[in-house]
Amino acid sequence: MEIVLNRRLAPGQLKRFEFVEREAAAGDQEAGFQAFLQDPSLKGDATTEEIEFLKKLRFARKRPTALYYYRELQNLRDLLHFRRASTDEKTT
Numbered sequence: 229m230e231i232v233l234n235r236r237l238a239p240g241q242l243k244r245f246e247f248v249e250r251e252a253a254a255g256d257q258e259a260g261f262q263a264f265l266q267d268p269s270l271k272g273d274a275t276t277e278e279i280e281f282l283k284k285l286r287f288a289r290k291r292p293t294a295l296y297y298y299r300e301l302q303n304l305r306d307l308l309h310f311r312r313a314s315t316d317e318k319t320t
Contacts, residue, residue, distance in 0.1 A: 257283065258287070258291060258292060260291060260292045260293045260294050261285075263293070263294035264282070264294040267294055270295070270298040271298075278305075281304065282300060285300070
């Protein structure tokens, strides 16, 4: 997007503004994720690997609650959702 100012009203040099999409900084965590981490009844015995996975989740419009992160943690632990990596599986 380019904005051009009327030179009579705003004399001066041309200025360019750019917007860049980037990953959130370490301090830019969801409020729901912070609440999840602070509630021992939700966080329970979550491993470092599980916490790192949950921390990387990003949302465009909706803001997840602490309960969302708890349910996501349960999904990660559910054996029905994942198969074990096996070296003896045949690949085609």
